[in-house]
Amino acid sequence: MSAYENEYRMAQSSPEQYWLEQAKQIDWFSAPTQGIRLDENGIERWFPDGEMNTAWLALDYHCQQGRGAHQALIYDSPVTGQKHVYTYQQLKDEVALVAGMLTDLGVEKGDRVVIYMPMIPQAVMAMLACARIGAIHSVVFGGFAPNELSVRIEDAEPKVLLTASCGIEINKVLPYKPLVDKAVMDSRWKPEQVVVFQRPQCPAELDQPRDVDWQQLVAKASPQDCVPLNATDPLYILYTSGTTGKPKGVVRDNGGHAVAMKYSMSTIYNMPQNGVFWAASDVGWVVGHSYIVYAPLIHGCTSILFEGKPVKTPDPGAFWRVCEEYKVNVLFSAPTAFRAIKKEDPQGLCLDVYDLSTLETIFMAGERLDPPTLEWVQSNTHKPVIDHWWQTETGWAISANPIGLETLPVKAGSSTKPVPGYQVEILTEAGEVAAPNQQGFVAIKRPLPPSCLPTVWRNHDRFQSGYLSQFPGYYVSGDGGYLDQDGYLFIMGRIDDVINVAGHRLSTGEMEEVVGAHPAVAECAVIGIHDELKGQLPLGLVVLKDGVDVEALQLEGELVGKVREEIGAVACFKHALVVDRLPKTRSGKILRRVIRQIADGEEYVVPSTIDDPSSLSEIEKALHSS
Ligand code: COA
Ligand code: AMP
Secondary structure (H helix, E strand, C coil), X not given: CCHHHHHHHHHHHCHHHHHHHHHCCCCCCECCCCCEEECCCCCEEECCCCEECHHHHHHHHHHHCCCCCCEEEEEEECCCCEEEEEEHHHHHHHHHHHHHHHHHCCCCCCCEEEEECCCCHHHHHHHHHHHHHCCEEEECCCCCCHHHHHHHHHHHCCCEEEEECEEEECCEEEECHHHHHHHXXXXXXXXXXXXXXXXXXXXXXXXXXXXXXXXXXXXXXXXXCCCCEECCCEEEEEEECCCCCCCEEEEEEHHHHHHHHHHHHXXXXXXXXXXXXXXXXXXXXXXXHHHHHHHHHXXXXXXXXXXXXXXCCCCCCXXXXXXXXXXXXXXXXXXXXXXXXXXHCCCCHHHHCCCCCCCCEEEECCCCCCHXXXXXXXXXXXXXXXXXXXXXXXXXXXXXXXXXXXXCCCCCCCCCEECCCCEEEEECCCCCECCCCCCEEEEEECCCCCCCCCCEXXXXXXHHHHHHCCCCCEEEEEXXXXXXXXXXXXXXEECCCEEEECCEEEEHHHHHHHHHCCCCEEEEEEEEEEECCCEEEEEEEEEECCCCCCCHHHHHHHHHHHHHHHCCHHHCCCEEEECCCCCEECCCCECHHHHHHHHCCCCCCCCCCECCCHHHHHHHHHHHHC
16 A cells, blocks of 8 residues: 555544644644544534644744744745845744734733734734734735725624735735725724834824834733643634625634644645745735745744745746745745746746756645646746645645655646545535546545634534535535546536636625626626636626616726725726626526636536526627627
């Protein structure tokens, strides 16, 4: 039996024993004696009697082991020209002071802290400071508009909101404070304090009674130690798009998460303790939580925090420059980032300028790794490229090529095999296990391994109904796909109303709510259509109310502006098409999937339940003439 098969079977046959063994890899205050206990909702909770602190594992533990002088975090910001290296000792000291600041503001264990910050070291410090005192952080991606922030504030009910005076995108400075003020004004829940980290590029006016200055508070703060936490205490809430307009607060616990992070660094990424790990993502996404902040630090690596883009900061050589400069061993990003590089540097000329000899492997996730991108990256970098599939809900890879155990042959289009601990099965509509190569619902048999969400924040029914009820005993991922005859997993895309735009997970249902609220719109559908660069882009199809007289271009402009204002620029909603009607089933369900297939020029089957087949040819004409 191969090393991978051996591990996989052990995790499958005795999960509790397997994960208790893995749990020995982290430094518990009180080690767990029990693997799983069912909670009051009947959900498996990992390591229920273990006590620990995630910030301790990420910082203090390494200092205690004499590794305080080792580089922990490298901040590289081409948009400001700044670079800064923090050793483990320095980062620990800074985090302890930020924890002191939070304590001075009255933040206690279990309180929520919303973090709306750009890619600066203070964002990482803020997360670890919360972890240190047992506060639950909820990071909101900086590209989201005030309304999105507001919805999250209302749901998480934070005591304090941490922000910075501005974010910096390609050639533009984005003041954050007005966005935060609007979000707080629109929210029924008001944080007691808004703490602003002032950046010289655009200092903010602290003109609200709740506003306080980060630098001034930290200067007065005393360092705080790590508090012991139960393994099942929440570390963070991270909101992610679901099928409705309201994002879901994915809850992550402390203990299971730490064990999975540590395990993944060796098993999936094959990282040595002193290695340099670079997840070119954003702390606002799960990839940033797990692989910019927690896993590399828990493992004792150097992590890179890059405030820039793969292109235009300043050129498509940015990734390779960072890899050379910091001797990166593992690079992890989304395929869209490499498509952006390929578009600007198709011959890979920028690559030749840099020495990539330390770079061992390139990992990709966030969306399907299309074979042409895989091929381009492989042939230009001459490095192994590994696609792995995961979700905010799990916090780490569900399927991957487990190179820390053994390197399995790569199959283009597949994220290789289920990681030990994840019993992935393909289920048919009737809940039966599908045959090899037969497409169906990608489901994971319970118990889920450590780190996977135990609930949706303050909405357990949503967890139950959205993930667990459809197939009893299984978690449904929301993705469709198949396992081939060799057990390789192929993820074929979402089967719900979620789309992936430039590796960012967005809800078309949410966009429909915004578009549908326009006074001229009777009904609408938003679908994700194929895009060469970003993977998918949203397209709105709108039916006007009777008697409305509006120029299609003007309406499109208004709808584009509205989505940008309500959801954010990151939604990339740029097109809305006026149509006479939308194809529907006889029961009135809009045939979004068929519309998408028509838009992408794919073959489609006319559903037997269609109300009027001629509506499809009308849509086809409208889409192809636009
Ligand atoms: N704060 C504020 N605005 C942001 C933002 C942030 N953190 N991130 C993106 N935006 C804005 C952009 O400025 C852009 O605004 P514009 O419409 O005014 O130009 C808009 O949101 C769309 O951004 P994006 O889709 O990122 O497009 P882009 O053209 O700026 O960059 C890529 C395209 C491919 C280079 C970029 O998306 C990328 O690097 N993706 C990597 C994927 C990734 O990190 N995924 C996370 C999971 S691994
Ligand atoms: P997020 O929760 O933002 O990480 O998005 C998770 C979703 O992104 C998954 O449900 C998939 O639809 C998609 N996804 C992530 N990684 C991959 C991958 N390697 N291949 C295909 N789809 C992916």
